[in-house]
Every structure is written in structure tokens, then in C-alpha cells.
Amino acid sequence: MPRLVMKFGGTSVADLDRIRNAAAKVKREVDRGYDVAVVVSAMSGKTNELVGWVRETSLLYDAREYDAVVSSGENVTAGLMALTLQEMGVPARSWQGWQVPLRTNASHGAARIVEIETEGLIRKFGEGLHAVIAGFQGISPEGRITTLGRGGSDTSAVAFAAALEAERCDIYTDVDGVYTTDPRITRKARKLEKIAYEEMLELASLGAKVLQTRSVELAMRYKVKLQVLSSFSDVPGTIVCDEEEIMESRVVSGIAHSRDEAKVTVIGVPDRPGIAAALFGPLAEGGVNVDMIVQNISADGRTDMTFSCPVDEIPRARAAIEAAKASGALDFTGLDVDEDVSKVSIVGIGMRSQTGVAHRMFQALARDGVNIKVITTSEIKVSVLIDRKYLELAVQALHDAFELDKVS
Ligand code: ADP
Ligand code: ASP
Ligand code: MG
DSSP, rough: OOEEEEEGGGGGGSSSSEEEEEEHHHHHHHTTTTTEOOOOEETTTTTHHHHHHHHOOOOOOOOHHHHHHHHHHHHHHHHHHHHHHTTTOOOOOOOOGGGTTTTESSSSTOOOOEEEOHHHHHHHHTTTTEEEEEEEEEOOSSHHHEEEEEETHHHHHHHHHHTTTTEEEEEEESSSSSHHHHOTTTTTTBBEEEEHHHHHHHHHHOOOOSSHHHHHHHHHHHOOOOOEEESSSOOEEEEEEEEEGOOOOOOOOOOEEEEEEEEEEEEEEEEEEHHHHHHHHHHHHTOOOOOOEOOOOTTTEEEEEEEEEEEGGHHEEEEEEEHHTTTTTOOEEEEEEEEEEEEEEEEEEGGGOOSSSHHHHHHHHHHOOOOOOOEETTTTTEEEEEHHHHHHHHHHHHHHHHTTTSSS
């Protein structure tokens, strides 16, 4: 029988009524003749609550216990979904990550999937039992519970779709597809019928949390046909697919944003070989995810280095930089930290063959008086760092400038 993976996010399983609503969608696919693997998230808000409890209990928490706690939200919804399906006459059982098993490495809190042993699931399909899998979780080589990073149920779903050679992986969420930008920011956001893997990958990694970045990477690598759709309506969603399958031609496909960024300038570092390594080495060792980097023009043999990182990593960044100074490995005269910046990015594979796209972006921002603090580009995206208070304005201005509300 053909197989289907159906993933339901937190808002889609937020209470028993919503679980029943999701289960009805599963039953419909079962009645169409699919063996279904349902992947569930925790009820909305639950993971945040669990993370909060861990942080309140222990400041420098043991990441293995963090995973033991925060993975538990998915156990509840998996069991409840299996029960609900049984009540509807659909034979089903729940599987926690370790029971499958879904094997990961030992990077607790952000583990990577190594392997999924599907024999047990497939044997149960053969007995007419559909699977309900707790998303977001796996088991480490040491036999400890791991989690896949926030939003990780998307990645569980795509990984199961690849491992089970499913016909499709449907990601049910609270929006009915992937939009030209976060529909919470502008009402003009338009739903896309299709989006290329590469564009979706950029959008996700630049902050569009509708899909976890790693899930798109896996879908692209294993050619999983991915659909994002609403669990609250019956309209078709957005298909994430190869660019050759997309007829619409556009330069910019979408705009992503990342609200909580920070900008750090290390002032007056000696302008000589090795200085970037002396700064970014300790930052990497300190677990700081450095994003954009700029080195200023030097004067009198000294220069300034600017970088951005998530705002909640600023304490770690400060500690790493100060420690490097104290040890004599890094010399500088001052540190300037701006914690009120956001990143806005335009993404589109059409940029590969079009010039002047960045210029249009900068013009649109200038027209609205938005000052750009840092710029980075790649083949299919341009990102800018701006004051956080202009975030919504910037997204709207760019959406208008590239006419994303119009079908091209
Ligand atoms: P789930 O709990 O189902 O995993 P998420 O909250 O993780 O749902 O992701 C869905 C949310 O992603 C939407 O509510 C929307 O605000 C946000 N989002 C950000 N960018 C986009 C985009 N380009 N298209 C659609 N949704 C987006
Ligand atoms: N429950 C987890 C989270 O909130 C995983 C997920 O929903 O994808 O991050
Ligand atoms: Mg999500």
C-alpha cells in the first residue's frame, strides 16, 4: 500500500477537539488506502513551558535532562492521537522516538538524525496498524533521549517520509501554505502554489519558521515531496519541489525576517593577519552562532570588526571576547553592542540571472527612511540588518517594491 506521512504542529493538536479534527484528516487518508505515519508535535505552548521549567530549575542545565523533559510534550499528543484514531475505528499505535528507533548523534538539544529503523513500523503496517510517532525526539548512541532543536517535528516528519519512501509528506499547520512573507506581518502576503527547495531552504534558515531548516535540507536531499497546508481548512497547500517544476517566473519569491538579532562591534583591533581568527575562534568555541561579518577600513593600523548573532547569545559572546582579551590572544580598545536589531532578507532563485536586485532593495528601504547597518549577499538572497523598530515597515516596503502580492 502507498504510504503517507502527515505531520501536525502544536496549534493543530492544541486540545482534544483539535486532535479529533486532525484524526479525522488521518482517517480520510486511511480510507483512501494509505498506510499513514502521523507525526505529532506537543500541544501548542507546551514545549515553551517545559523549557521554562528546566531553565528555572537549573541555570547551567544538563542538556541530557533538558531533552528528557522537553521531549515529553510529544509523548502526550502521540498517545492521545492514537487513542482518538482508535475511537474513530482506525487501528493505530503510538511510537516514541526511542521505540522506533530514530537514532541521532549525541548533540543534545539540537541532535542530528543518523538512522531510522523502519522494520518495526512496516511490520505493524502489514498488520493493519497505522503509526503515530512522537516528533522532535530520538535516541543517542548512549541510549539517552535526544531532541532535534525547536521546530524539529518537521524534520522528524520528512525523515520518516524519506525512510518509509512515502508518496508525500504533508505538514499541517496554522497557515494554509508558504506565503511570500510571514502573513502575520503583512495582510498583503500571498500564498505560493509552489516553492523551490532552495528558496524554501533560504527562507527557513533566514527566519521563516514555517518549516525547520533541517527538514527542507532533508526533503531536498531525499527528494521528498513536501506539502505545507492548514489543518483548519480543506484547501490545497504549497508544494515544495524542484525549481524545474515551477512555471511562475519571479526574481524575488519571498521575504524572511529574524526579529531578535544583535550587532557587536569590536573597536580598535590591530589590523594584521590572524586577527579575525583570534576573534571568531573563541566565539565559535563559546557556542556563538555568528551570522553576518564586516571588517571596516583600517586607520593607524587598527580596525573595527562587526558581526551579528542571535540576541540571546550576547552574554556568551561578551564572555568569549573578554576572555580572549584577558588571555592576551585578542587586543581591542572598545566593544559596542546593539541588542535592538533585526534581519530582513529577500530570497529568489531569479536573482542568479538578474542584476540590480540589491539596488532595488536598498532604494525601497531608503524611501521609507530605514537605515541599513550591515549587508550580506549570496547567489539567491540579500540580507540587511536594521533597527528592530523598522522591521514591519521594512518587510512591507520590500513586499510592495518587488510586487509580491501580484502573480507573475
Ligand atoms: P507549527 O506549530 O504547526 O509547527 P509554526 O508556528 O512552527 O507552526 O509555523 C507556522 C508559522 O510560521 C505561521 O503561523 C506563520 O506565522 C509563520 N511563518 C513565517 N514565515 C512564513 C511564511 N513565509 N509563510 C507562512 N508562514 C510563515
Ligand atoms: N514541540 C517542539 C517545539 O515546539 C517541536 C515542534 O513543534 O516541531 O519546538
Ligand atoms: Mg513548527
